[in-house]
Amino acid sequence: MQKLGDFKLPQFFNYPPYFTLQPVRETGKKQIQLWNDLILDYCKTHSIFVIGLEDQDFPLFSNPAIERSLTHEAREAFLSTLVAQGRAEWLDKGRRKCLVLWHRIQDWANIVLDFVKDNGLKDSVMTVEEIRSGIESRGTELHGIDRTVLMRALKLLEQKGKLAIFKGTTADDEGVKFSI
Amino acid sequence: MRRRPGIGGLQTAAAARDQYRQLGENVAKIRTDLMKEQLTTFRTQLEDFARKHKNDIRKNPAFRSQFHNMCTKVGVDPLASNKGFWAELLGIGDFYYELGVQIVDICLATRPHNGGLINLQELCSLLRQRRKSDREAVSEDDCLRAISKLKVLGNGYEVISIGKRKLVRSVPTELNKDHNEILELAQAKGFVTVVEVERRLSWTTGRAIDAFDTLLDEGLAMIDDGHKDGVRRYWFPCVSSISTPVGADG
Numbered sequence: 001m002q003k004l005g006d007f008k009l010p011q012f013f014n015y016p017p018y019f020t021l022q023p024v025r026e027t028g029k030k031q032i033q034l035w036n037d038l039i040l041d042y043c044k045t046h047s048i049f050v051i052g053l054e055d056q057d058f059p060l061f062s063n064p065a066i067e068r069s070l071t072h073e074a075r076e077a078f079l080s081t082l083v084a085q086g087r088a089e090w091l092d093k094g095r096r097k098c099l100v101l102w103h104r105i106q107d108w109a110n111i112v113l114d115f116v117k118d119n120g121l122k123d124s125v126m127t128v129e130e131i132r133s134g135i136e137s138r139g140t141e142l143h144g145i146d147r148t149v150l151m152r153a154l155k156l157l158e159q160k161g162k163l164a165i166f167k168g169t170t171a172d173d174e175g176v177k178f179s180i
Numbered sequence: 181m182r183r184r185p186g187i188g189g190l191q192t193a194a195a196a197r198d199q200y201r202q203l204g205e206n207v208a209k210i211r212t213d214l215m216k217e218q219l220t221t222f223r224t225q226l227e228d229f230a231r232k233h234k235n236d237i238r239k240n241p242a243f244r245s246q247f248h249n250m251c252t253k254v255g256v257d258p259l260a261s262n263k264g265f266w267a268e269l270l271g272i273g274d275f276y277y278e279l280g281v282q283i284v285d286i287c288l289a290t291r292p293h294n295g296g297l298i299n300l301q302e303l304c305s306l307l308r309q310r311r312k313s314d315r316e317a318v319s320e321d322d323c324l325r326a327i328s329k330l331k332v333l334g335n336g337y338e339v340i341s342i343g344k345r346k347l348v349r350s351v352p353t354e355l356n357k358d359h360n361e362i363l364e365l366a367q368a369k370g371f372v373t374v375v376e377v378e379r380r381l382s383w384t385t386g387r388a389i390d391a392f393d394t395l396l397d398e399g400l401a402m403i404d405d406g407h408k409d410g411v412r413r414y415w416f417p418c419v420s421s422i423s424t425p426v427g428a429d430g
Contacts, residue, residue, distance in 0.1 A: 012293070016406060020404050020406055024396050027399055067406075068404075
């Protein structure tokens with residue numbers, strides 16, 4: 001099985017027709033499913049949050065071994081399906097950048113709650129930056145999390161009364177008070 | 181017996197014919213009886229053989245195949261029923277039943293990819309991977325026998341020959357001669373193009389496209405527009421093995 005670093009690529013990745021959007025509905029449906037599972041899996045493994053459609057560095061869109069590349073149309077089609085399923089969001093109207101939610105926002109919110117419990121942070125205060133890069137975050141999925149995604153999760157928790165977000169001393173240093 | 185003219189002569193001739201006929205029937209009966217006796221002896225010997233070589237039959241696919249051939253010649257079908265001497269002695273009924281179930285499983289699992297047509301070699305390979313922990317090896321012959329038993333149950337499983345390969349069909353798709361010819365052409369590289377079909381089979385473009393469209397609709401073919409020469413290729417998962425790496429010059 002081909003590997004990208006340590007990541008095991010599924011066998012369909014080596015079969016040329018999978019790089020062409022299939023016109024027959026059933027075949028196409030299955031193709032999209034396979035690609036979406038791969039994209040989510042890969043992003044989760046590598047903690048990738050944003051995919052640029054024309055990004056040369058994103059290795060899933062082409063397979064040099066079989067000389068095939070997904071057309072822009074195909075890339076957009078696959079990601080659009082992910083968006084429709086709530087597993088991704090377009091970051092711009094031109095659909096050039098896509099936020100990948102390999103954990104849904106709700107799942108991230110739960111991870112934050114676990115983080116708070118595990119570190120005994122009830123009633124404490126922490127900056128957003130500390131949540132995503134502080135010592136406590138190391139070894140957790142929160143480490144290095146995309147800031148936009150984290151803010152969304154925090155806002156969701158704020159709506160549920162689990163915490164309060166407030167502006168810090170500097171423009172980009174927001175803080176969180178946990179009331180869980 | 182000398183033939184004598186007159187009625188007397190005719191009667192003698194008739195009597196002689198009767199006697200010859202009687203003799204003939206007797207000889208035939210003796211022959212049949214002898215054969216039956218030989219067959220019974222042979223069957224008994226086969227049973228003894230099976231008892232003695234039970235393990236070999238279980239473990240060795242080539243040996244098992246020879247054994248089946250012998251059984252067929254003698255008119256014994258070890259798989260005819262799950263009960264009775266053979267099934268109990270060899271547990272062979274269970275072996276093929278289990279194989280059949282696994283084959284159905286694999287066909288269902290691969291159907292989204294190959295449209296319900298899988299080549300026998302790949303099926304066996306997947307079967308062996310699945311049964312890695314089992315001590316009993318599995319041959320293509322075993323697969324074919326298991327599938328023939330599936331047929332009896334009316335599952336719609338069938339083995340068809342395309343060119344040099346055997347394909348196992350697990351869906352009711354009916355392939356016509358045109359489709360078969362395309363599949364056969366595709367065996368060389370795993371794909372064909374319209375031009376290739378037109379040239380090699382002397383078809384019109386319309387005929388080729390029609391056949392391709394049906395094969396696409398049935399989920400047996402996939403299109404590939406990604407080659408740098410810009411020519412559309414039609415790939416057939418059933419003739420290639422997804423586990424075999426495809427050459428870059430696809």
